[in-house]
Amino acid sequence: MRIDLHCHSTASDGTDTPAELVRAGAAAGLDVMALTDHDTTRGHAEAIAALPAGLTLVTGAELSCRLDGVSMHMLAYLFDPEEPALLAERELVRDDRVPRAQGMVAKLAALGVPITWEQVERIAAGGSVGRPHVATALVELGVVPTVNDAFTGEWLADGGRGYVEKHETDPFEAIRLVKGAGGVCVFAHPAAAKRGRTVPESAIAELAAAGLDGIEVDHMDHDPATRDRLRGLAKDLDLLVTGSSDYHGTRKTVALGAYATDPEVYGEITRRATGAFPVPGAGGN
Structure with missing residues (x-):
């Protein structure tokens, strides 16, 4: 079973439309994929309408957060997209x-x-x-x-010459909001140092105590030593370990399914979620 829990479409900064994305997922041999556009669920309806038979869609979003001046992303899965508090916060981030x-x-x-x-x-x-x-x-x-x-200091990395800050959610608040909407929270690429500063492991421990469900360990921006370290941290903190491509179409070189999530972890995510359910494909248009 091949499971990719972090993918983007043209609803945010991917280059595949939501319909193209799910068709590409099926063609890549995925059994499960998540649509996690930045701070929006706008692509979900199109993806569901086009969902091929044999592919299951996990609805979600990648939330923009900031902790002590460090940008970070929170993958939110299977939440109620109409829950008012989380919807208002997503709109605030998106409008900025x-x-x-x-x-x-x-x-x-x-x-x-x-x-x-x-x-x-x-x-x-x-x-x-x-x-x-x-x-x-x-x-x-x-x-x-x-x-x-x-994404360097020369141009657009955090603090770079062309960088501008935006409204970002406190991650503890993000966890509270996602949980309130029946969702599951996974910290995306927590040690992707090439993107800029990363939060310390002590902060991840605090997030775990506040209800964080997991961390994305197997990711293109984590080298093998980093993955091993994060896997150990997840074990110590009793966090789920996920893996995913963070696919953006032609905007990045990584392929769908390049990194994957263990089926048992996927099963636990679906068991914890109460805001929405995975959508099985019935043969879309």
Whole structure:
């Protein structure tokens, strides 16, 4: 059983539409995949309508959080998307994305980069705009060779020359809100140091005590030694261990299913969730 619990579509910063994403998941031989766009559930309906037979969809979102000045992401699975408190917080984060991206465009233009807001809007194509869209613009302009190369202090990494902060949820509040909506919380790529500063393991212990369900261990941004360390930490803290591709289509080189979650862990996630249920495919359009 192949399970990929972290995938993005054009509803945020992926390059596959939700329908294309689930069809690609089936073609890649996945049995279960999660749609976890940034701070939005807008792609869920399209993905469910197109869901091929034999593929199960886990609905979710990747929530933007910040702890002691460090950005972090919280994967929220199988929550009630209409629960008012969590919905209001997601909208607050999402609504701040446009002025934040416009601020990054202004900073980059001041640095001499011939970037425009119209270019970023075209790249986002109506999705929840974020740094990867600005990074893609830098690639188009020949400023950097790849999207990953834009996430440095020179350009868009936390604290970088073109970086602009946005509203991000306190992770303890995020856990409270997701749990209140019947969902399950997993800390995404917690040791991805190439993205910038990471939270200390002591903070992960505090999050575990506050109800964090798991940590994403098997991820392209974690080397083998880091995965081993995180696996040990998860065992010590009684946290679930997940693995996933963090697929973004052509915006990243990683393939669907490149990293996977153990079926027993997936089963535990579904047992803990009360806000929504995995959706089995019935042969979509």
